[in-house]
Amino acid sequence: MKTIEELHKRIAETSYICGSCGSCRSVCPVYREIGWESSAPRRKIALAKEVFLKKKEKEATKQYAQRLQECTLCGKCAEICAAGINTRELWLNLREDLRARGMEHPNLTQMASQIKATHNISTFPNEARLDWAEDLDEVEVEVSKAGSEVAYFVGCVSSFYPMSVGISESIVSLLDRAEVNYTVLGSEEWCCGFPLIASGNAQQVVELAKHNVEKVRALGVKTLITGCASCYHTWTHGYPTILGEDLGFEVLHATQYMARLIRTKQLVPGSLGETVTYHDPCDLGRNSGIYDEPREILLAIEGLSFVEMPHRRDLADCCGGGGNLAAVDKDLSQAIALKRAREAVATGATILTSACQQCVQTLQMAARQEKLPLEVLDVTELLWRSLEE
Amino acid sequence: MEQALQKICGEKRATTDPFELAPYAKDVAYVPAILVHLLTNPLPKAVVQPISAEEISSLIKWAKQVKIPVTVRGGGSTAYFNCIPMKSGLLIDTNRLQGFSELELDQGSNRKTVWVKAGMTWKDLDDGLRQQGCAVCSSPSSAPSATIGGWISMGGLGIGSVPYGSVHDQVMAIRSVTATGEIVELSRPDKGPARNKASEQSGIQFNDLMGTEGTRGIITEIKLLVRDVPEKEEHLLAVFNNETDTGAMMSWLGGEHFTSLYNVHFSSPEFIMTLQRAGYAEEIPPGKYSLEIDLEGKRDEVDKAVVQIKKQVEFLSGTLLPEGVGAKEWADRFKSLRLEQTLPSLLAAEMTLPVSQFATFYKRLRQLGQKTNTLCVTYAHLVSPETALVMVLYPSDELNLIRYIVDLSFTSNLYKLGHSLGGKPYVIGFWNTPYLKKIYDKGERDRRLQRKHAVDPHALLNPGKGYNPPNIILNSYVFGFGMIMIGLFRPMVLKILKGGKGL
Numbered sequence: 053m054k055t056i057e058e059l060h061k062r063i064a065e066t067s068y069i070c071g072s073c074g075s076c077r078s079v080c081p082v083y084r085e086i087g088w089e090s091s092a093p094r095r096k097i098a099l100a101k102e103v104f105l106k107k108k109e110k111e112a113t114k115q116y117a118q119r120l121q122e123c124t125l126c127g128k129c130a131e132i133c134a135a136g137i138n139t140r141e142l143w144l145n146l147r148e149d150l151r152a153r154g155m156e157h158p159n160l161t162q163m164a165s166q167i168k169a170t171h172n173i174s175t176f177p178n179e180a181r182l183d184w185a186e187d188l189d190e191v192e193v194e195v196s197k198a199g200s201e202v203a204y205f206v207g208c209v210s211s212f213y214p215m216s217v218g219i220s221e222s223i224v225s226l227l228d229r230a231e232v233n234y235t236v237l238g239s240e241e242w243c244c245g246f247p248l249i250a251s252g253n254a255q256q257v258v259e260l261a262k263h264n265v266e267k268v269r270a271l272g273v274k275t276l277i278t279g280c281a282s283c284y285h286t287w288t289h290g291y292p293t294i295l296g297e298d299l300g301f302e303v304l305h306a307t308q309y310m311a312r313l314i315r316t317k318q319l320v321p322g323s324l325g326e327t328v329t330y331h332d333p334c335d336l337g338r339n340s341g342i343y344d345e346p347r348e349i350l351l352a353i354e355g356l357s358f359v360e361m362p363h364r365r366d367l368a369d370c371c372g373g374g375g376n377l378a379a380v381d382k383d384l385s386q387a388i389a390l391k392r393a394r395e396a397v398a399t400g401a402t403i404l405t406s407a408c409q410q411c412v413q414t415l416q417m418a419a420r421q422e423k424l425p426l427e428v429l430d431v432t433e434l435l436w437r438s439l440e441e
Numbered sequence: 442m443e444q445a446l447q448k449i450c451g452e453k454r455a456t457t458d459p460f461e462l463a464p465y466a467k468d469v470a471y472v473p474a475i476l477v478h479l480l481t482n483p484l485p486k487a488v489v490q491p492i493s494a495e496e497i498s499s500l501i502k503w504a505k506q507v508k509i510p511v512t513v514r515g516g517g518s519t520a521y522f523n524c525i526p527m528k529s530g531l532l533i534d535t536n537r538l539q540g541f542s543e544l545e546l547d548q549g550s551n552r553k554t555v556w557v558k559a560g561m562t563w564k565d566l567d568d569g570l571r572q573q574g575c576a577v578c579s580s581p582s583s584a585p586s587a588t589i590g591g592w593i594s595m596g597g598l599g600i601g602s603v604p605y606g607s608v609h610d611q612v613m614a615i616r617s618v619t620a621t622g623e624i625v626e627l628s629r630p631d632k633g634p635a636r637n638k639a640s641e642q643s644g645i646q647f648n649d650l651m652g653t654e655g656t657r658g659i660i661t662e663i664k665l666l667v668r669d670v671p672e673k674e675e676h677l678l679a680v681f682n683n684e685t686d687t688g689a690m691m692s693w694l695g696g697e698h699f700t701s702l703y704n705v706h707f708s709s710p711e712f713i714m715t716l717q718r719a720g721y722a723e724e725i726p727p728g729k730y731s732l733e734i735d736l737e738g739k740r741d742e743v744d745k746a747v748v749q750i751k752k753q754v755e756f757l758s759g760t761l762l763p764e765g766v767g768a769k770e771w772a773d774r775f776k777s778l779r780l781e782q783t784l785p786s787l788l789a790a791e792m793t794l795p796v797s798q799f800a801t802f803y804k805r806l807r808q809l810g811q812k813t814n815t816l817c818v819t820y821a822h823l824v825s826p827e828t829a830l831v832m833v834l835y836p837s838d839e840l841n842l843i844r845y846i847v848d849l850s851f852t853s854n855l856y857k858l859g860h861s862l863g864g865k866p867y868v869i870g871f872w873n874t875p876y877l878k879k880i881y882d883k884g885e886r887d888r889r890l891q892r893k894h895a896v897d898p899h900a901l902l903n904p905g906k907g908y909n910p911p912n913i914i915l916n917s918y919v920f921g922f923g924m925i926m927i928g929l930f931r932p933m934v935l936k937i938l939k940g941g942k943g944l
Contacts, residue, residue: 068785071778072469074518074586077536078562087490087537088456089464089517098464105840115460132585134778136719362572 056152059145060104066142067101069135070094076129076139081370081388082122082377090119093129093139100146117155120146122384125250125375126334131366140339143375147252159379160251168256171242174212179239181206184217191228195238196271202227202234202309203273205264205287207280208243209409215416216409218429222436223279223306229439230319240267246282246335249290250376261291265299279306279432281336281408282374288340305336307407307431311345314352322438323354329361329401330431331392331415332368333408346407346431353438359399369395371406373414389418397426405431442507446489446531449499454490454537462488465532470520470872471786471839473846480912481871481905483525485512485532492537494616494624494661501659501901502622504531510904513655515591516562518583520789521870523595523654527905535560535590538661544573547613553667554613559590559660564775575667578605582822585775590660596652596867598793600704600735600774602824603695605668609651614664619645620657620897645896653889654870656903657896671703671737675747676767679754680729684807686757687730688800693753694734695796695826699746701738705823706770707731709803712780712818719782721773724766733770777820784818784836788848790855791832794821794864799829802862806833809858814935815851830867831859844938850928853921874910875920 054062076093077083083092096119102111123143130139150156163173171178185193194200204223210216227234242264245257268276276299278284284305291299304312313319328350336342343365350358363369372378372388393415396404404419404426406412416428429437446455456462466483477483486509491497504511510530517524526532538560545554553575557566563584567577579601581587592599593615597608605611614628627647649657681687687707694705708722708731716722725731734750736743754761773779781787794802803819810817821831833855837848856866856876866876877886890908893900905911913919 069781071781071787072467073583073778074469074516075583075775077516077586078565079585087454087534088461088488089534090461092464095464098467113460132775134583134585134776135781136721136776136779362568 056149059148063100063142063145063149064104066137066145067097068105069137070097070101071135072098073134075132075134079128079132081124081126081128081372081391082384084391085384085387086122090115091122096120096146097137097139097142100142112153112155114155117150118157118380120150121157121160121380122377123375124334124370124372124377124385124388126370127338128334128367128370131338144249144252147250148254149252151252156251157380160376163247163376163379164251164253164256167243167245167248167260171260172212173208173243173247176212178242181211181241182236182238184211184220185224187217188221188224191224193224194235196240196267197235198271200233200235200271200273202232202275202277203268203271204234204236205241205244205268205276205278205283206236207278207283207409209413210279211241213413216413218433219279219409219412222430222433223277225436226310226313226319226432226439230313232313232318235271235273237267244280244283244286245290246286247376249286250374254294257290258294261294265291265295269300273301275302275304275309277304277306277309279409279430281305281333281340282410285335285340305342305345305407307346307349308342310432310435311348314349321349321353321435322441323356324434324438324441325355326403327357327359327401328403328405328434329359329396329399330364331361331371331396331404331406331411332365333406333411334368334370334374336407337368338366346405349431349435350405353435356438359401361395361399363395371411371414372418373410378414385414386418386421389414390422393418393422393424393426393428397424401426403427403429403434405429405434407431442487445503446487446500449503450489450491450496454492455487457487465514465517465534466525468517468519468522468525470522472872473839473842475842476846480914481522481525481527482529483522483527484529485526486529488532488534490534490537494618497533497618497659497661498622498624500531500533501618501620505620505622505899505901511659511901512903513659515560515588515594516583516586518586518591519595519868519870521868521872523868523870523906524591525871527871527911533659535588535659538590541566541569544575544667553669554664555667556662556664557589558662559588561589563587563589563592570667571670574670576670577601578611578666578668579608582775582777589663589665593651593660593663594654598824598830598867599822602822603702603704603826604700606825611666612651612663613666615647615650615660616662617645617650617658617660620899620901625658649892649896654903654907656893656907658902671739673738673740673743675736675743676771677734677736677747677750678725678762678767678770679732679734679750679759680726680762681732681757681759682729684730684800684803686759687732688796688803690732690753690757690759691799691823691829692796694750695823697749698826699736699742699749701736701742701746702734703737704733704735706733706735706774707819707821707829708733709817709819711816712820715780715783715818719779721779722770724762724769733767735767735771780818780834784834786837786839786845787818787834788837788852789832789834790852790859791830791867792856792859792864793824793867794829794831794859794862796823796827796829798862798864799831802831802859802864805858806855809854813851813854813931831864841938844934847927847931847934850924850931853924854928869907871906871911874907875915875917877908877910878917
């Protein structure tokens with residue numbers, strides 16, 4: 053863990069690099085909605101420069117704190133940055149400093165308390181983590197089954213939120229169909245800690261990381277799969293850094309694992325006569341480099357017509373659901389989601405897929421709210437649907 | 442004031458909140474507050490984000506009525522205070538003027554055009570056009586941030602200028618709002634009447650809006666020539682041993698008039714070294730002068746040009762780096778600021794220069810750098826067969842006020858060097874008004890001023906830019922003398938601060 057002095061030094065050094073060119077403006081989903089320069093990444097960095105490099109503490113106002121937390125952490129600004137700044141890391145460092153200053157958004161403070169109390173992001177007790185599995189007629193989901201090859205880390209959203217349980221149901225159904233020897237952690241699965249990392253609260257993640265890794269190691273599985281892009285990013289990028297060691301097992305996103313099953317013919321997709329597009333989740337695509345496998349799955353479904361959106365892969369726009377934005381400004385998050393959903397509709401697709409429970413949920417809400425002719429599904433849900441039909 | 446403006450633009454697109462206003466008092470360049478406040482009053486009283494020409498018209502009429510100046514801002518990606526208020530007032534942010542029309546085919550010339558709103562960035566327009574098989578003809582090296590209206594209001598030279606000229610040559614018609622609040626549409630003089638429709642009253646003409654930095658009218662929409670996406674692209678990266686061979690290659694490339702020559706980008710050994718220190722450009726051998734040569738066009742034309750270029754590179758004892766290196770450089774063409782990872786506080790001079798003088802310029806620049814203990818980091822674009830747009834950057838330290846101020850004087854040395862070889866500062870804005878005499882002869886200066894008075898008699902639009910120096914300190918003689926005096930202290934200050942950043 054870095055000291056506050058180290059944190060400040062790091063922010064000061066990074067902010068000094070920014071040349072204020074503004075390449076980050078037009079790709080920033082938040083700036084595109086708010087429109088004022090104060091919401092552009094270059095301005096946030098300029099303010100950080102004032103506070104940390106030039107020691108002008110008076111610049112650290114409430115409005116400054118609000119703007120820093122109005123960010124989806126999509127990383128698109130880092131992708132285009134003319135100075136090559138790792139802006140995503142900078143935003144996390146700045147949020148960590150906000151917490152230290154007691155300027156964290158109250159909803160995020162409440163969320164941190166919630167996770168501490170229940171080990172998940174909902175208000176439900178963690179014992180209810182497997183309630184979604186009760187609706188499955190043909191699949192029996194076994195908890196902490198010894199000798200399993202694969203552990204499925206379900207994630208908070210598709211464990212507790214009714215809109216998203218279709219994802220976990222589809223993933224276990226697919227694993228079952230492919231006769232994979234898998235298990236889940238049930239109430240021993242704790243929140244991966246991604247929402248805390250996104251709040252600049254990496255310290256609180258240590259306990260969660262230790263617990264989750266210990267439980268998975270105890271199962272002796274070869275592979276851990278996650279259905280959530282943010283869980284995946286946390287397991288692959290966050291945990292090894294936080295714990296300072298290799299995990300000792302392979303971590304794959306569900307789409308990577310399903311694509312592997314399709315390649316080895318353990319899973320043969322069905323057919324669907326639909327026009328489908330795909331939204332790259334920021335944490336799976338730009339921030340983890342996984343673009344091909346979700347598309348590989350979609351292209352393997354017979355009869356499916358796949359169309360790309362103009363903003364895709366490393367240039368994909370954010371769904372608006374990342375970086376805890378919905379907790380800070382729900383309307384802003386929804387406005388960003390709506391823009392993305394409209395881009396999907398413009399392709400002529402009737403189904404928008406993604407590979408992240410948060411993206412699916414956010415885009416689904418936007419599509420419903422605007423009554424867009426668009427169904428939003430996870431890639432695994434669509435794959436399962438092709439088999440069911 | 443806020444209420445009046447919100448009445449025109451709506452509640453969410455007008456603000457007088459100091460937190461929101463502050464960023465509009467800044468552009469890319471860092472200038473010490475003491476200098477800024479000595480010479481200007483940059484903080485606007487209000488910022489508005491109109492979405493139509495009609496709203497801009499109402500805003501101008503309102504500003505005229507209450508007698509406050511109006512400054513227009515696009516991407517805010519220049520370094521000369523072009524879009525920063527000199528006398529506070531109203532700032533019009535054009536970034537909500539977004540979108541472009543369907544492609545049109547000009548029957549006469551058989552060329553494609555689009556009407557594009559002024560607030561789109563060049564990259565966004567190009568991305569959008571490419572989905573339809575077209576592309577912009579040329580773009581600024583700040584394409585991800587520079588707006589369409591912004592670049593047209595500036596010099597308009599950049600990537601793709603060799604075959605397509607200045608962006609001003611690609612504008613077929615333009616819609617704008619005049620200083621009296623009229624909405625006008627003007628066609629290119631050679632394509633129709635330069636003055637038409639409602640423009641009679643103000644007398645504004647098409648050329649009043651080209652490169653005049655928002656001082657004669659506010660551009661809202663542009664009819665722009667576009668091109669088909671080329672059949673083939675080839676990006677070569679050649680390195681040379683000295684400036685003479687590099688300059689000869691640039692002149693040869695300009696003189697050969699290859700139809701497929703799209704862009705030539707020069708990087709000095711110092712530029713490459715600075716990038717390499719930050720972990721980039723590792724494929725380029727240290728100490729070499731590099732030319733990225735970008736070819737785009739019909740397959741056979743590109744292939745033919747590649748063969749000839751390879752021969753010429755060899756003839757000049759240069760080396761072509763392996764395939765892929767040039768493509769990588771091209772992909773990173775908007776990322777030249779990565780050198781700030783090594784040199785985080787840079788000052789600069791940007792000028793146009795005859796290509797024939799490039800080698801001499803570089804040689805003298807190196808001598809000047811050695812003499813003054815200044816690391817000069819240079820890159821350049823060929824912008825016509827005969828002209829290069831040269832950017833010279835040198836390190837300073839904005840955390841040290843005295844160092845930064847004495848370093849500012851070096852920019853004046855750079856312009857002096859460029860001028861002695863036929864070069865001119867590229868953009869005027871505010872900070873380059875002392876150099877107006879180096880840019881335009883007296884006749885042209887008078888004509889420009891005459892046009893300004895004719896179309897904006899009350900100096901409502903972007904006052905203080907582009908014409909006579911707005912302040913005695915910026916008078917060319919006073920400023921020149923001041924820079925010489927400050928420059929005299931520079932060696933001493935650098936000596937005292939030896940070991941400071943950038944040295």
